[in-house]
Amino acid sequence: MFIYFLSFCEGIYILKIKIDEDKCTGCGNCEEICPKSGKIWKINTVAHVSHLEYCHVCTLCAMKCPVDAIKIMRNAPRE
Ligand code: SF4
Ligand code: SF4
Known part of the structure; x- marks a missing residue:
């Protein structure tokens, strides 16, 4: 099951990060790797993100995920 996080809208640009639970x-x-970790990431039994207006879209989080659970969509469709 995927969790989708809508981050921010700036004109037609919508950033989403989804975590495969x-x-x-x-x-x-x-x-640990995210430059804005305190603002964006919260880890319980699985990872959660919020306040993606702080995200640099550096993709470090996805590159460091050992199980490929993070998908970053820079230009995601509105839902
Ligand atoms: S893309 Fe970069 S700034 Fe955005 S959540 Fe991942 S590590 Fe943090
Ligand atoms: S790096 Fe991947 S497996 Fe580890 S907490 Fe983040 S999303 Fe989950």
Whole structure:
């Protein structure tokens, strides 16, 4: 099951980060590597993101995820 996080809208630009809860182990790598981790990431049993207006779209979190559970969509469709 995927969790979708709508981040921010700036004209037609919508950034989303989705976490695959079935893959996420809660390891915390994403939170550790993110330059804005305190504002964006919260790890319980799985990872959650919020306040993506602080996201640089550096993709470090996705690159550091050992189970490929993070998908970053820079130009996601509105829902
Ligand atoms: S893309 Fe970069 S700034 Fe955005 S959540 Fe991931 S690590 Fe943080
Ligand atoms: S790095 Fe991947 S597996 Fe680890 S907490 Fe973040 S999303 Fe979950």
